[in-house]
Structures are given as C-alpha cells and as structure tokens.
Amino acid sequence: MGCKKSEKAKTTQKHKKGLWSPDEDLKLKNHIMKYGHGCWSSVPLNAGLKRNGKSCRLRWINYLRPGLKRGAFSFAEEDKIFALHRVLGNKWSQIAHHLPGRSDNEIKNHWHSYLKKRLSKLADAPSSSSKSPPQNSTFDSLENMEASSTNTDQSIDHQQDKCNLPKVLFAEWLSHDQFNGHNHGSSCSNAQDLKYSFDYGSSISEDSSTQLNGEAIGTEEIHTKPNFNSISIDDILRSPFGFDDQISETGLVDYFPGVFNFSCDELYM
DNA sequence: AAATAACTCAACCGCGAGCGA
DNA sequence: TTCGCTCGCGGTTGAGTTATT
Numbered sequence: 001m002g003c004k005k006s007e008k009a010k011t012t013q014k015h016k017k018g019l020w021s022p023d024e025d026l027k028l029k030n031h032i033m034k035y036g037h038g039c040w041s042s043v044p045l046n047a048g049l050k051r052n053g054k055s056c057r058l059r060w061i062n063y064l065r066p067g068l069k070r071g072a073f074s075f076a077e078e079d080k081i082f083a084l085h086r087v088l089g090n091k092w093s094q095i096a097h098h099l100p101g102r103s104d105n106e107i108k109n110h111w112h113s114y115l116k117k118r119l120s121k122l123a124d125a126p127s128s129s130s131k132s133p134p135q136n137s138t139f140d141s142l143e144n145m146e147a148s149s150t151n152t153d154q155s156i157d158h159q160q161d162k163c164n165l166p167k168v169l170f171a172e173w174l175s176h177d178q179f180n181g182h183n184h185g186s187s188c189s190n191a192q193d194l195k196y197s198f199d200y201g202s203s204i205s206e207d208s209s210t211q212l213n214g215e216a217i218g219t220e221e222i223h224t225k226p227n228f229n230s231i232s233i234d235d236i237l238r239s240p241f242g243f244d245d246q247i248s249e250t251g252l253v254d255y256f257p258g259v260f261n262f263s264c265d266e267l268y269m
Numbered sequence: 270a271a272a273t274a275a276c277t278c279a280a281c282c283g284c285g286a287g288c289g290a
Numbered sequence: 291t292t293c294g295c296t297c298g299c300g301g302t303t304g305a306g307t308t309a310t311t
Contacts, residue, residue, distance in 0.1 A: 017280080017281075018279095018280075018281095018305095019279070019280080019305085020279085020280090039296075039297095040296075040297070041295090041296065041297090053296080053297090054281085054282095054296090054297085054298095055280075055281080057297080057298085058279090058280065058281085059279090059280085061298095062278095062279075062280085063279080090300065090301085091299090091300090092299075092300065093298075093299060093300085104298095104299075104300085105278085105279080105280085105300095106278085108300075108301085109277070109278050109279085110277095110278090112277095112301095113276065113277055113278075114276090114277090
C-alpha cells in the first residue's frame, strides 16, 4: 500500500501514548505539510516523534488535517447522519464522505453520545406509540422537527448552551495564508512536495480527490461511486432534509481555496 | 462545597483487506 | 501461493469536564 518494505520503520523503541502535546502536533503538521505522509510508519521517524505511525495517522485525520470543521453539529448535519446511517449502518467513514470537514471518529462519537439517544427518544415519543414502524416515526419526527424549527442550523436544544463557533484547536495553527493560494510557501514549497499521497483521511479520500481536482463536484459526483443497491444516497441527500446548501460545490476548497489546485495525479503519484 | 453521576471526545486496540517480496 | 507488512476501519476505553444531588 504505497509503502515499500524497504521503507519500513525499523525501530523497536517504545512508542509514546496518550494525549498529543502542542509540540508534537506542530512537528507532525509541519512534516506532513512539507513532505506528505508517504508511508505512515516512517512519519514518526522522519518527523522526530516517538509515536507509532498509526497514532500519527489518526491524529492527522481527526485533528490536524486542513479543512476540519469543528464545533457543534448542525441540525442539517445530524439529519444527514441519521439518513446515511439508516442506509449505511455503522460505516462511519462512508458517512463522513458526505459530511465535508467532519471525521469519521467525530461522527461516531457524536452518534454514540447524542444521536443514538435522540433516536431512541423519538422512538419513545407519543407519536411512536402508534403502529407505525419506529424507523418511519423517526423520520417523520425528524421532518416535523425540521418543519417546526425556523432556524434549524442554530436553534438546537442541546446546542443552545454551546457556542457554535468553532473551537480553537491545533488545526487552526494552519494559518489561512498557507491555504489561500498565495503560497505553498514556507512550509510547503510547491505542489510536488505534496505528491506523496496527501491523504485527507477518511472523511474525504477518494471522492474528494476529485473535488480537489476542481473538476467535479457537488453531491452528484460524490454519489457516483458508492452503490448501495437501489438506494440512492443522492436521493437521501436531496430529500426533505435539504442538505445541498450544506455541501459546498467544491468541498474543502471552500475552506482553503487555492491550495488544492494541483491535480490528483500529482497527489497520488 | 463536596461527592458522584453523566457526558464528551481523543486515542487505543484488534481485525480484515490489500499489496509487494 | 504464502508470508509479512501497512493501512484503514469500527469498536472500545478512559481521562477530563460538566451537571446534578
């Protein structure tokens, strides 16, 4: 998988575990921005980290990679998760494909900590005491919630107390300039530096590689690959939930315009 | 104010798939 | 074909935080 055995990290040193320090984040971020990750197992060695490659990969995907959208999930996002989960089950990475800027881990956590309860609440709701199947009642309820809410993106029960502003996290160290197309400058001299499978992780990967190329775009393109029998994800996303306005035409490019102007060929050489 | 229950979320673990030797 | 390795994924854990009693 893109990592020749000759490149194998030959180290038996004890790997550090636990939370990442800002210094480690910086090292990892700088290294990947400059060289790409290439072979994950060699990343910690080259970046001067005492972590294993797996840990680095996870940290990058869930926390450091550019374009991550932090903060509370919007109603639209949550309903999209419900809809996708209904079709895909616990395929968090596939669900994440349809939620730009969200990692599979984040979605999974949110599901277990909140959405599952919301689902069961809906199932227990008085309306569900009728003979209609739980699934239907769930989605009827969801639609009712949508309809009854005049501000679906902002007025959310459980989120009212929370600040909807993105959290300030280490990912935000990636200055906007690094991604606004003015440079691939100090930390990334040119696009070729990124030719080593610059993988944005599970939430974008294949589909988004097309997005990165600036060619395709939108949800229609996104839905060409997965084949979930007769069920069209497109149908779900275009359904009453109306997510389309949540998915930018260019995906992550909206977050960091410019930097993704190199081709997929370059990215995945 | 203290104790404790509930919740959140970053990170680890184990497994299966894919790939090269 | 087999073996060894990496990668990616889903499940799970546990530390830290917040809410409740």
